[in-house]
Amino acid sequence: xxxxxxxxxxxxxxxxxxxxxxxxxxxxxxxxxxxxxxxxxxxxxxxxxxxxxxxxxxxxxxxxxxxxxxxxxxxxxxxxxxxxxxxxxxxxxxx
Amino acid sequence: xxxxxxxxxxxxxxxxxxxxxxxxxxxxxxxxxxxxxxxxxxxxxxxxxxxxxxxxxxxxxxxxxxxxxxxxxxxxxxxxxxxxxxxxxxxxxxxxxxxxxxxxxxxxxxxxxxxxxxxxxxxxxxxxxxxxxxxxxxxxxxxxxxxxxxxxxxxxxxxxxxxxxxxxxxxxxxxxxxxxxxxxxxxxxxxxxxxxxxxxxxxxxxxxxxxxxxxxxxxxxxxxxxxxxxxxxxxxxxxxxxxxxxxxxxxxxxxxxxxxxxxxxxxxxxxxxxxxxxxxxxxxxxxxxxxxxxxxxxxxxxxxxxxxxxxxxxxxxxxxxxxxxxxxxxxxxxxxxxxxxxxxxxxxxxxxxxxxxxxxxxxxxxxxxxxxxxxxxxxxxxxxxxxxxxxxxxxxxxxxxxxxxxxxxxxxxxxxxxxxxxxxxxxxxxxxxxxxxxxxxxxxxxxxxxxxxxxxxxxxxxxxxxxxxxxxxxxxxxxxxxxxxxxxxxxxxx
Numbered sequence: 001x002x003x004x005x006x007x008x009x010x011x012x013x014x015x016x017x018x019x020x021x022x023x024x025x026x027x028x029x030x031x032x033x034x035x036x037x038x039x040x041x042x043x044x045x046x047x048x049x050x051x052x053x054x055x056x057x058x059x060x061x062x063x064x065x066x067x068x069x070x071x072x073x074x075x076x077x078x079x080x081x082x083x084x085x086x087x088x089x090x091x092x093x094x095x
Numbered sequence: 096x097x098x099x100x101x102x103x104x105x106x107x108x109x110x111x112x113x114x115x116x117x118x119x120x121x122x123x124x125x126x127x128x129x130x131x132x133x134x135x136x137x138x139x140x141x142x143x144x145x146x147x148x149x150x151x152x153x154x155x156x157x158x159x160x161x162x163x164x165x166x167x168x169x170x171x172x173x174x175x176x177x178x179x180x181x182x183x184x185x186x187x188x189x190x191x192x193x194x195x196x197x198x199x200x201x202x203x204x205x206x207x208x209x210x211x212x213x214x215x216x217x218x219x220x221x222x223x224x225x226x227x228x229x230x231x232x233x234x235x236x237x238x239x240x241x242x243x244x245x246x247x248x249x250x251x252x253x254x255x256x257x258x259x260x261x262x263x264x265x266x267x268x269x270x271x272x273x274x275x276x277x278x279x280x281x282x283x284x285x286x287x288x289x290x291x292x293x294x295x296x297x298x299x300x301x302x303x304x305x306x307x308x309x310x311x312x313x314x315x316x317x318x319x320x321x322x323x324x325x326x327x328x329x330x331x332x333x334x335x336x337x338x339x340x341x342x343x344x345x346x347x348x349x350x351x352x353x354x355x356x357x358x359x360x361x362x363x364x365x366x367x368x369x370x371x372x373x374x375x376x377x378x379x380x381x382x383x384x385x386x387x388x389x390x391x392x393x394x395x396x397x398x399x400x401x402x403x404x405x406x407x408x409x410x411x412x413x414x415x416x417x418x419x420x421x422x423x424x425x426x427x428x429x430x431x432x433x434x435x436x437x438x439x440x441x442x443x444x445x446x447x448x449x450x451x452x453x454x455x456x457x458x459x460x461x462x463x464x465x466x467x468x469x470x471x472x473x474x475x476x477x478x479x480x481x482x483x484x485x486x487x488x489x490x491x492x493x494x495x496x497x498x499x500x501x502x503x504x505x506x507x508x509x510x511x512x513x514x515x516x517x518x519x520x521x522x523x524x525x526x527x528x529x530x531x532x533x534x535x536x537x538x539x540x541x542x543x544x545x546x547x548x549x550x551x552x553x554x555x556x557x558x559x560x561x562x563x564x565x566x567x568x569x570x571x572x573x574x575x576x577x578x579x580x581x582x583x584x585x586x587x588x589x
Contacts, residue, residue: 014382016196053189053393060392065132065168069152070139076148076156076258086147088256090198092247 001039003031108276109317112348117314119344120321121280122234122272123336125287126265127297128241128305129172135240135264136163136206143303147257155262157201162390169264170394172296173213173238175404176266179294179411180233182217184401188237190391193383199243199256207267209385212237213394219290220413221282226427231283232271241265260304266297272311272321277337277344284308284333289412289435307331312343314351322347323357327364327371339364343371415440423452432460438474445481451492458488462502466509478512479505487515495519496526500572528575530582533566536574537582540565551587562587 005024008031012019019027077083082090109116134141137154154161177184189211192204214236220228243258268287274280288306291297298305308331313324325347327339342364347357362371410418416434419425425433433443433456447455463484467477487508491501496519507518519525527533540562541548551558566579 014194014196014384053387056392058392060394061164062167062170063138063164065166066138067133067140068138069133069154070137070150073146073148073151076151076153082253084255086149086257087246087249088148088198088258089250089253090256092250092252092254093198093245 001032001035003028003035106275106317108279110314110344110348112352114352116317117344117348118317119275119340120272120313120315120324121274121276121340122311122324123270123274123280123283124309124311125268125270125284126241126307126309127176127268127287127291127299129169129238129264129266130295130297131166131169131172131264133166134262135166135169135238137262139262141260141263143305145259147255148259150259151261155201155258157203163206163388165391165394166264169238170213170396171404172264173236173266174396174401175294175408176268176291176296177214177217177236178401178405178408179290179296180214180217180219180236180268182233182236183215185211185213185215186396186398186401187211188213188394190238190388190394191385192388193239193385195383197242198254199245199258199261201243201258201261205240205242206388206391207239207385208237211393219283219286221279221286222416222427222431223278223282224428226431228427229279231273231279234269234271236266236268239265239267272313272324277340280310280340281333281337284336285435286412292436293409293411293415295409301331301333304331308336310336310339310343312340312347313357314344314347322351323359325357325360325362325371327362328374330364335364335366338369339371342369346371419443423447423456425452425456429456429460442474442477442481446485446488448485450485450488454492455485455488458484458505462505466505470509478510479508480512483508483512483514490515490519494526494528494575496524497572497576500524500526524573526575527570527573528578530578533570533574533578533582536566536569537562537579537586540569541586548587559583559587 005028008024008028009019073086077086077088080088082088106118109118111117128141129135131141133139134152134155137152139152139155140150142150148156152161154163174184188208190206191209193207193209194204196203212235216235217233218230219233220230222228241260241263243256243261246255246257249255270283274283284306288297288299288301291306292299300306307329310327310330311324312327313322315322325343327343330336330339343362350357358373361374363374364371412434416427416430419430419433419440420427433439443456443459446459463477463479466479467474470478472478487501487505490496490504491498496504504515504518504522504524507513507522508515511518544562544565547558547561551562562583563576563579566583567574567576570579
């Protein structure tokens with residue numbers, strides 16, 4: 001599978017990564033090379049193999065339903081570029 | 096099954112357009128907040144009404160290195176709900192990341208379930224106003240995290256973000272596209288809400304956002320393939336769901352009849368106009384790039400655990416409705432109204448205990464609900480207790496007061512929260528069935544209206560009502576009307 005410039009710029013936008021126009025073509029070539037390397041896996045026959053969700057064989061750890069966290073609004077917003085009365089403040093995003 | 100086979104040949108809900116009849120197809124995605132002490136993947140509280148960011152842990156704020164650990168009780172609640180929806184419970188399910196960018200989603204993705212949800216297909220029965228019922232299919236139920244809340248009206252160029260809801264456990268319950276009118280969609284949400292509340296898995300409080308719905312609507316000619324659907328998001332009341340569907344149906348029919356096509360898009364409902372409008376077009380909005388969350392192992396549990404939950408399920412709305420019809424002889428409609436929530440049913444059973452069940456149901460659903468509506472109060476805030484209403488029903492049944500006097504007594508009960516016995520005693524409202532007293536009143540009325548008595552005996556039958564009225568007036572409405580009728584008749588005709 002080869003990746004073209006349009007795909008690179010779309011994926012970059014979805015990931016909120018800024019890529020200059022002159023970097024799109026080299027990036028497309030690099031990603032295409034990586035994809036074709038990964039595609040070697042298609043040579044393995046997986047017809048009777050269940051999808052592998054984990055290699056550890058452990059069960060999902062669970063916790064009790066008790067309140068054991070929170071109540072630290074000051075800490076939560078401490079690193080925010082901007083905050084006001086406990087809220088995060090961001091550029092207006094309105095639909 | 097092909098789509099056109101799902102057209103119900105008896106569908107009476109077809110909508111008349113300028114060019115003929117249209118069938119409406121509706122599917123709902125309901126987001127129900129799981130009732131729990133703590134969030135789905137963190138130990139902070141999901142409760143409503145805290146100050147900004149007070150119910151936020153470093154996991155909910157997506158600080159680097161924080162890891163989600165699932166709340167076992169939320170899993171149990173989802174399984175319980177699945178059982179209540181007569182659905183398949185999947186012993187193996189997987190959490191995925193649903194990636195999108197928004198200011199109130201600090202992780203940059205929502206932990207959700209995509210290809211392997213915890214609950215599969217099920218079915219619920221909805222109750223319609225005409226007393227009939229229909230089955231609506233459930234496609235799936237999955238567990239997911241809620242996002243935070245953005246406020247856009249606090250500042251001209253900034254949005255304020257509160258993450259208290261971030262990480263709260265939600266069940267997304269997806270129906271099959273089985274509904275054919277706004278009424279059916281409303282009945283579906285009402286029933287779903289009842290089931291969740293009976294199970295105790297969601298409080299169903301739509302005003303506080305514990306339940307919200309996304310509505311998928313399309314129209315087609317009866318028998319055709321499905322039309323293109325739109326999705327109207329985030330409706331937080333049953334009334335808005337109905338309004339949004341009706342607005343969307345009218346809009347779609349008009350576009351198609353004018354020769355246009357429907358765009359598959361996400362729309363918003365404007366509560367002030369009652370209309371839907373397109374969300375600013377986002378071509379990437381649905382490119383969520385789902386993949387299994389590497390922070391979470393698959394969710395696996397034993398059938399025996401599910402069986403244990405199943406063995407302890409409470410009585411659900413359908414069973415309660417059937418029991419009310421069977422035990423109290425209620426009509427399907429009355430039984431549906433009373434079985435809508437546990438408080439109403441418990442109240443009713445106290446009113447009806449050992450009394451005329453039908454009369455109890457009428458007094459509760461007509462008089463009490465009417466009065467509460469007027470006062471803007473809920474049943475829990477009722478000034479009249481179930482014991483008091485039951486006593487009133489008993490006093491009507493045993494002839495102590497007439498139904499008409501009962502309405503006056505009831506009005507007083509609503510006003511003062513007094514006992515009916517005391518009110519009747521104090522105001523001297525007891526119905527007079529004593530034949531001696533009634534006979535005296537009749538004799539009086541006849542003596543004072545000799546001319547009318549002669550006219551009556553001369554053939555003017557219609558005057559009978561006049562005499563009844565005079566006697567009732569003389570008794571201040573307290574004479575037993577049955578006794579009055581009987582005695583008057585024998586005196587006048589005898």
